[in-house]
Amino acid sequence: xxxxxxxxxxxxxxxxIVSQENNKIELEVNGTSYxxxxxxxxxxxxxxxxxxxxxxRPAEPLKVNPTSSKTKIVAPIPGTILSLNIKIGDVIKVGxxxxxxxxxxMENNIVAEKAGTVTAMNIAVGQQVLQNEVMIxxx
Numbered sequence: 001x002x003x004x005x006x007x008x009x010x011x012x013x014x015x016x017i018v019s020q021e022n023n024k025i026e027l028e029v030n031g032t033s034y035x036x037x038x039x040x041x042x043x044x045x046x047x048x049x050x051x052x053x054x055x056x057r058p059a060e061p062l063k064v065n066p067t068s069s070k071t072k073i074v075a076p077i078p079g080t081i082l083s084l085n086i087k088i089g090d091v092i093k094v095g096x097x098x099x100x101x102x103x104x105x106m107e108n109n110i111v112a113e114k115a116g117t118v119t120a121m122n123i124a125v126g127q128q129v130l131q132n133e134v135m136i137x138x139x
Contacts (some may be wrong), residue, residue, distance in 0.1 A: 082099075121135070
């Protein structure tokens with residue numbers, strides 16, 4: 001069945017497993033036959049388990065500066081622009097859908113957190129954006 005070579009305290013051993021049924025194994029060590037009975041099966045996991053520590057601080061929501069006359073909409077995560085729901089000159093209200101950003105095979109709806117008029121669009125459909133990249137500017 002299987003052959004193994006061991007070296008213990010400078011002594012060489014050639015082990016051949018002849019047969020195995022449940023917890024009984026017949027083997028030969030340097031030509032001498034032995035019958036061995038195992039106490040219990042030891043099962044090993046093939047896939048390791050990843051354990052991640054909890055975050056020490058809660059996630060902070062993206063905030064806009066309420067006193068500024070200009071507002072910049074930035075990408076919250078890296079991804080690809082799937083669709084644009086606005087164009088330059090559009091007047092938007094709080095909660096209006098601005099665009100759809102695909103990240104990690106999920107579609108994320110980016111909404112306006114402040115009312116205003118679209119003055120600049122630094123993105124196009126199909127473009128990839130990085131986290132914190134300015135996508136849209138409002139006034």
